[in-house]
Amino acid sequence: MKPVPFEYVAVKSVNEAITALEKYGDNTVIIAGGQSLMQEMNLRQARPSCLVDINGITDLDYIEETGDAIKIGALTRHRTVEKSEIVKRNCPLLQEAVTHIAHFQIRNRGTIGGSLRQNPPGAEYGVVARVLNAQFVIAGPDGKRVLSGEEFFVSHFKTAVKQNEIIVEIIFPKLTKDTGYGFLEVTRRHGHIPIVSAAATLQLNEDDTVKDAQVALGNVSPQGVPYKVQSVSQLIGKPFTQEILDQLANDIKNEVNPDPEADAKAGYTLQLSRIMGRRVSEISSAEYRKEASSVLSIRALQKAYQQIKGTFQ
Amino acid sequence: MVTVKKGLGVSLKRKEDIRLLTGNGQFTDDIEKPGMLHLAIVRSPHAHARIVNIDASKAKKLPGVVAVLTGEEALQYSGPLVPTINIFNKVPEVYAIAYKKVRYVGEPVAVIAAEDRYIAEDAVDLIEVEYEVLPAVVTIEDALEPKALLYEEWGDNKQLESRTTIGDIDDAFANSEYVFEETITHNRYTGTPMESRVCIAEYNPGSKKMTVTCSTQAPSQVRTLIAQTLQMPEHNIRVIAPDVGGGYGTKLQANAEIIACIMARMLGKPVKWTEDRVENILTGVHSRDYTCTVKIGFDKDFRITGLQAKLIGNIGVDGTCHAPGTPALSVAGAYFPGPYKVPVYDVEIIGVVSNKAPYGAHRGYGKDIANYPIERMMDIAARKLGISPEELRRRNFIKKDEFPYQQISGPLYDSGDFDKLMDLVMDKIDYQNFKKKQLELRKQGKYIGLGIAAMLEPSGAAVFNGIFNGYQAATVRMTPEGHFQVLTSHQNIGQGVETTIPQVVSQVMDVDIDDIRFVYGDTDITPYGLGPFSSRGATYTVSAVYEAAKMLKEKLLKIAGYLLKEDPENLEMANGTVRVKGTTNPEAAISLKEIGNKVYLWPGPYATVPEGIDCNLEATYTWTSKVVKWEPDEHGRVNLYTTHPTGVFVALVEVDIKTGLVKVDKFVVSHDCGTIINPMIADGQIAGGIAHGIGGVLLEDLAYDSNGLMTNPDFQHYLCPTAMDVSDIETIHMQSPSPFTPLGTKGMGEGGTIPSPAAVANAVEDALSPFGVIVKDLPITPERVLEWIKQGEMQNVKS
Numbered sequence A: 001m002k003p004v005p006f007e008y009v010a011v012k013s014v015n016e017a018i019t020a021l022e023k024y025g026d027n028t029v030i031i032a033g034g035q036s037l038m039q040e041m042n043l044r045q046a047r048p049s050c051l052v053d054i055n056g057i058t059d060l061d062y063i064e065e066t067g068d069a070i071k072i073g074a075l076t077r078h079r080t081v082e083k084s085e086i087v088k089r090n091c092p093l094l095q096e097a098v099t100h101i102a103h104f105q106i107r108n109r110g111t112i113g114g115s116l117r118q119n120p121p122g123a124e125y126g127v128v129a130r131v132l133n134a135q136f137v138i139a140g141p142d143g144k145r146v147l148s149g150e151e152f153f154v155s156h157f158k159t160a161v162k163q164n165e166i167i168v169e170i171i172f173p174k175l176t177k178d179t180g181y182g183f184l185e186v187t188r189r190h191g192h193i194p195i196v197s198a199a200a201t202l203q204l205n206e207d208d209t210v211k212d213a214q215v216a217l218g219n220v221s222p223q224g225v226p227y228k229v230q231s232v233s234q235l236i237g238k239p240f241t242q243e244i245l246d247q248l249a250n251d252i253k254n255e256v257n258p259d260p261e262a263d264a265k266a267g268y269t270l271q272l273s274r275i276m277g278r279r280v281s282e283i284s285s286a287e288y289r290k291e292a293s294s295v296l297s298i299r300a301l302q303k304a305y306q307q308i309k310g311t312f313q
Numbered sequence B: 001m002v003t004v005k006k007g008l009g010v011s012l013k014r015k016e017d018i019r020l021l022t023g024n025g026q027f028t029d030d031i032e033k034p035g036m037l038h039l040a041i042v043r044s045p046h047a048h049a050r051i052v053n054i055d056a057s058k059a060k061k062l063p064g065v066v067a068v069l070t071g072e073e074a075l076q077y078s079g080p081l082v083p084t085i086n087i088f089n090k091v092p093e094v095y096a097i098a099y100k101k102v103r104y105v106g107e108p109v110a111v112i113a114a115e116d117r118y119i120a121e122d123a124v125d126l127i128e129v130e131y132e133v134l135p136a137v138v139t140i141e142d143a144l145e146p147k148a149l150l151y152e153e154w155g156d157n158k159q160l161e162s163r164t165t166i167g168d169i170d171d172a173f174a175n176s177e178y179v180f181e182e183t184i185t186h187n188r189y190t191g192t193p194m195e196s197r198v199c200i201a202e203y204n205p206g207s208k209k210m211t212v213t214c215s216t217q218a219p220s221q222v223r224t225l226i227a228q229t230l231q232m233p234e235h236n237i238r239v240i241a242p243d244v245g246g247g248y249g250t251k252l253q254a255n256a257e258i259i260a261c262i263m264a265r266m267l268g269k270p271v272k273w274t275e276d277r278v279e280n281i282l283t284g285v286h287s288r289d290y291t292c293t294v295k296i297g298f299d300k301d302f303r304i305t306g307l308q309a310k311l312i313g314n315i316g317v318d319g320t321c322h323a324p325g326t327p328a329l330s331v332a333g334a335y336f337p338g339p340y341k342v343p344v345y346d347v348e349i350i351g352v353v354s355n356k357a358p359y360g361a362h363r364g365y366g367k368d369i370a371n372y373p374i375e376r377m378m379d380i381a382a383r384k385l386g387i388s389p390e391e392l393r394r395r396n397f398i399k400k401d402e403f404p405y406q407q408i409s410g411p412l413y414d415s416g417d418f419d420k421l422m423d424l425v426m427d428k429i430d431y432q433n434f435k436k437k438q439l440e441l442r443k444q445g446k447y448i449g450l451g452i453a454a455m456l457e458p459s460g461a462a463v464f465n466g467i468f469n470g471y472q473a474a475t476v477r478m479t480p481e482g483h484f485q486v487l488t489s490h491q492n493i494g495q496g497v498e499t500t501i502p503q504v505v506s507q508v509m510d511v512d513i514d515d516i517r518f519v520y521g522d523t524d525i526t527p528y529g530l531g532p533f534s535s536r537g538a539t540y541t542v543s544a545v546y547e548a549a550k551m552l553k554e555k556l557l558k559i560a561g562y563l564l565k566e567d568p569e570n571l572e573m574a575n576g577t578v579r580v581k582g583t584t585n586p587e588a589a590i591s592l593k594e595i596g597n598k599v600y601l602w603p604g605p606y607a608t609v610p611e612g613i614d615c616n617l618e619a620t621y622t623w624t625s626k627v628v629k630w631e632p633d634e635h636g637r638v639n640l641y642t643t644h645p646t647g648v649f650v651a652l653v654e655v656d657i658k659t660g661l662v663k664v665d666k667f668v669v670s671h672d673c674g675t676i677i678n679p680m681i682a683d684g685q686i687a688g689g690i691a692h693g694i695g696g697v698l699l700e701d702l703a704y705d706s707n708g709l710m711t712n713p714d715f716q717h718y719l720c721p722t723a724m725d726v727s728d729i730e731t732i733h734m735q736s737p738s739p740f741t742p743l744g745t746k747g748m749g750e751g752g753t754i755p756s757p758a759a760v761a762n763a764v765e766d767a768l769s770p771f772g773v774i775v776k777d778l779p780i781t782p783e784r785v786l787e788w789i790k791q792g793e794m795q796n797v798k799s
């Protein structure tokens, strides 16, 4: 379990990082927390020729509050997000989701930028980013660009971030005080990558009908990207009843379309000795994931509802 | 007040923990030798293929690479792997490095020695191996078909085939009130020690001496295997095992270790091979993986009338030479009757070879195979009979006054009281109350369940034909200061022997355990003997140590009698002195230190040791069991195990019927391992065993696809339970001392693992009984649970 030989450059600024990514060739990649990349390198699933270490860019490690958003620097550790007062006050859904990522030792090192760029199917950050319509700020040789979740996530382990670009910031809209939320996942083991993950937000009108409802799911789309559920829009304007939830549960089952073959194709990869290895992912049948999508979505919405009603224990 | 730490039955803190917890342990990989080279192994990416050509020319040119060796070239230095054990099974011709053919993914194909491991792994990338891929034999069906032959010369894929019938089984079933039959399967899983295997081999071409430092459970046995495989004189081989980070049965062979020895011999330089986790999962010996059809008859009072079991184990490539796995199936055959009285018994065992990794030992060694199908069957039958699983077991338990009990399948059970164990555990969980709560919670959509599994843990195997024969010597030695060393081949693999063995000696000598050191892990120092496997420590090693200590004590009393001018019969040992029984008079006592000083140093042996006594202040005793029976009777029955801990395990679970997630809330255990040496360590063994069981039943799975490629060869995908996944465990002990060991002790390292999968599976079925769920293939994944619920519901609709 030793990586192939590689060059190593430690940088102190975003500009230096971009310069280094350009200078050292196509096979140059960023290393942040190393919690995904190092294992892939050690298994020789990933064979970069040069690493650009961005851990020295200390001004990418921040959580800031603006009028209606919070901005998180790409180098912010999972643990910082988990413990942040700003996140707790303004985006508790994000905070709840982060506690599900791995174990605290890994959360101490892993970064939000690294996780989003890695985009393993089911990963918590991606699902929350999708449900909240977060924005991704990416810097490259030509300056910065801002992408939506729809544009950012491309497929399993792939994003729109180019080789010579660096994610610098993620912007999460604040949750309004009247928004209920829920995050749930099915994992086979504590801290393990989920089989399915679900995030939901809910707002009610004065008359208790649904004002807005959003659900995003992880590890259910055939493209391997966090998936925004369409059929949840049917709740809008209606009372939040068991009946309509039952209908939605059914519709979600029909709507989501996991593709185990596509997952396997992305998940299996060669490693040392050309032995078939595996990139971090859970593969289970489409049937099961449809079922779990529907159950988790409804539960997350119910949790959100109970929160609004103050009945959540 | 200074407390003296001594005696049996006391939860003394583990002496070894200070070293290990402060980072002062030394494991094989911590050791560096001057000029040492590092090995990396080119492994087969195919399950089954002929090796057509190996081109190492590019690798050899890589700066830092010192040597490359293929299987064919290795034939100059080594013969085939020799059998570790052979109980009537076929012995394949296999090598440490594959020769002509590869038979599983991960099989070594070539070895590289380089200046460091990085370069060695770079060279792996450069070696080009041309294969002719053959059809892969993956499942039992593939093997029996046969889809291909692993060993053409065998003509089939069966390594083991046996049948034993005692009584007329057809007649028994014909005369039964009820007969049930189920086919029960188990997943493939393994021991996953914290430290993988590591081996440093050094060969001195001048003295022709080979020194092998490795992470093993069994230094003496490894020495023998190396000598036989490399065809070297055994007295020139020294095996050292320093701190070992767990074994769980997976470190009882020399296969990969042979590779390091070959390279050292060829190069005359020290070489190190450190197994990485992927290598460990791919090749580091597997276990379980079987299908078992159980047929059981009951009379009108629900007493067993006959038991029939047909077990087919998927051994993988081999379970004899690579590792001692195959006989685990035979052990299962001897123990299917378990804690129950069975009047007629019929068992058939087939071990098929396949293109999976070698079959080895893993906590349970077939006793788990004996347990799981039967304990599952007891629950399934109880449900069909409409009585409680507790009651069905009670009707069939062997009774307390029937011990020692001659089991129909051969074993002689030493002692126990299953009814009492059941009482203890049922009182603790308040069964009636639980059932009430279960019904109430169901109304709220919550499904909790309770699963019982009775446990029998045959411990201390003495198996003929191989390196697991029960040989155990111990030396107890007094130093000039009056302190003690205990020397045996019983390796410390984390089970607490640096504490428990001194406790045994302290019981005899009445000294503090801090004044006693357990010495192990070097075949040049300790007497020949076997390592910890088969939970044999408290059966064999403890007994040998106890007897040796008693011999030494007798000698010390004689010397003290001579010095004190007292009859040794009137003397006793107390707090590090020998004194006249009961006296407080210092004149009538002599300290052990004084005796040691006088004999060894001042003045020396003359005039301090009475005539006729060997002045060597040490004693060696080799303990053998009085009840082991190797000569088969007319049915081929033997008795290999001396002691049998017993227990009743109860798992409490909650199942989310919408997601299929199973959470184990609690284990409640009643346990009896005879005389307990250290209760805290015993509890630790049970807890660790249960963690292993929970892993096997819910999480761990060595999964292969239809081409024989493993789909989860790393710890991100092979899911071991963490502390977060293991439930609370409450253990109640009782003690029925074994009549077959001098202290009444019984080995107990596997008892937690043996019944816990059945307890969890039974609990899941109990939780989901409204849906008529039957637990089928393991592990119990959320996906499978939903499937079973659906199947159960469909069944309910139909009936």
Ligand SMILES: Cc1cc2nc3c(=O)[nH]c(=O)nc-3n(C[C@H](O)[C@H](O)[C@H](O)COP(=O)(O)OP(=O)(O)OC[C@H]3O[C@@H](n4cnc5c(N)ncnc54)[C@H](O)[C@@H]3O)c2cc1C
Pocket (backbone or CB within 6 Å): A029, A030, A031, A032, A033, A034, A035, A036, A037, A038, A054, A074, A075, A100, A101, A102, A103, A106, A109, A110, A111, A112, A113, A114, A115, A116, A117, A118, A122, A123, A124, A125, A161, A165, A166, A167, A168, A191, A192, A193, A194
């Ligand atoms: C045992 C274990 C369990 C885990 N469980 C989970 C889990 O449950 N859920 C989960 O989501 N994750 C899990 N992870 C992964 C973990 O969250 C990682 O920390 C994360 O995926 C990667 O973040 P990193 O900072 O460590 O990135 P690295 O490993 O350093 O990099 C990952 C990838 O991102 C790129 N990259 C990093 N930073 C940037 C940047 N700013 N701009 C552009 N590219 C960048 C790298 O080039 C690389 O391709 C687990 C990891 C482990 C070891």
